[in-house]
Amino acid sequence: MAITVTERAANEVKRVKNEQQLGSELFLRIGVAGGGCSGFNYTLGFDSNFDAKADAKYSFHGVDVVIDKKSCLYMDGTTVDWFESIERRGFTFDNPNAVKTCGCGSSFQA
Secondary structure, three states, X not given: OOEEEOHHHHHHHHHHXXXXXXXXXXXXEXXXXXXXXXXXXXXXXXXXXXXXXXXXXXXXXXXXXXXXXXXXHHHOOEEEEEEEOOOOEEEEEEOOOOOEEOOOOOEEEO
16 A cells, blocks of 8 residues: 555544535545655645546545555655644654655655
8 A cells, every 4th residue: 555644644634624614525635746855745635536547546534545656656655644732733744765854844855
């Protein structure tokens, strides 16, 4: 499996969808895009377009997740989690393929 989404992260996705009154037809799209201080950025967003030839679809704790197959190559084995503390909050990516990451944790080099 390319990625894992923890229960904490899935609960945060459900909270945001509910708060923004987004329909159940939308899924979480996770991917990788060029950029950032280390070479690649993680992307997260809601989407309704699914292409069976280009995308892989998963379900974690009641949240449908889609990732394009190219991003799967860079994110195989990655765990997406939700972190919250007094100083900061947000999604985190534990990517075993990252050979270098930036200090903010939102970009990596594979």
